[in-house]
Amino acid sequence: MDYFKEDRSKFPPGNPDGSFQIDRDSHKFTHIWHGPQHPGITGNMSLELIIQGDEVMHCETHVGYLHRGFEKLMERRKYIQCFPLVCRICVPEPDFNEYCFAAGVEELAGIYIPEKAAWIRTLVLEMARLASYLMWMGGAAGSLGMGLPGQWTNYLRDYILDRFEELTGGRIYHMFILPGGVRNDLPSGFKKRLLDNLKDVETVMKDVETIMFNNAVFKKRTVGLGYIDPSWIEPFGITGPNARAAGVPLDVRKDAPYLKYPELSFKTVTGKDSDAYTRADVRRRDILVSVDLLRQILESIPENGEYMAPLPNVLNWEIPPGETYIRSECTRGEYGYYMVSDGSMYPRRINVRGPSYTHAVALMEKLVVGENIADVAPLMVSLHTYPPEIER
16 A cells, blocks of 8 residues: 555665665664663664664664563463453553453453443543553653653652552552452542642643743644654554544544443544644643543542442353453553453453554654654654553
8 A cells, every 4th residue: 555655765775575784884874773771762662773864764663672472371361360461561551451351351241330330430541541641741741851841740640640549559550440340439538639639730731731832842843743644544543642633533432432431521632733743732632631521520420339240259250252342542542452252261362452553663663764863752752652562
């Protein structure tokens, strides 16, 4: 397809297998590695770059620095034993993995969760979205040498992590959403404390908009950087803010509503310029949408009611044979679990669809060609990728 064709005339001489022959004594081309331990890589992966002067001529992504393989590990564990694994597929927002896995088990087993559990799950997913976005915002600023916004947004994220710790007992890995519902009810005073945190988020985000998004340096470095053509959305499998910044309103919460999202009022945030600045602005506005959604959810959660459906002995639980695909909207786009059961106590097959796979590999390799070496880090951060999703 034309989407995947590149102008290779500028590249060094190539071999039939696509590798390049570099004359180490020539000053025309330089072969460098960007990462894996680099603040602009957003995790443990590496970019192999061929540059001419300060212009990127070619990029190949390299993974393998994590060696996780959770999909295969889950085939050798009972369903309930998989929860300590799934949350590690995406560390900054593990709850989407918990939800997709639990919802897949529930669909295969024919389990219906209580009303209150559905509301609490929706609350947890929006809290995870907010915490992840706040961390990303600091990373986007830091990739361009702006330290203050990162300090602000990370201390805001710490407040949200405080609420997670209060609710689940853990700040990062929660293992809170289980088949049948959730582990606990909301603690006493939780709603007020979270509402206070949301006020702080709104206040600080106004300052972030002023010193970051209205900053001439930030605009000069990000406007026009990493343009994504809207025609690439489908062939590249682009989802989430990367698609919405191109004017394509993809949002699983709207396109295939789940949990309590059909009962909530919100609009899908989109942009039109499809560059790094627009992707950042879409995420900034998404933060404010999540703040509003969390307030709606807190007002709607029933005071009374069950939060867990009755289950059989989970250590001897045989899930009926079948297959299903469960998806949700995380901060990077569509997050999905394809699950197959053969009727035993162990999953037959689990395949995780994480947005980082297409965004950090195929898309990044295309977008970075022709960019300045100094823009590699902010470009990659603008795509918002988490490498554990690739090495799942």
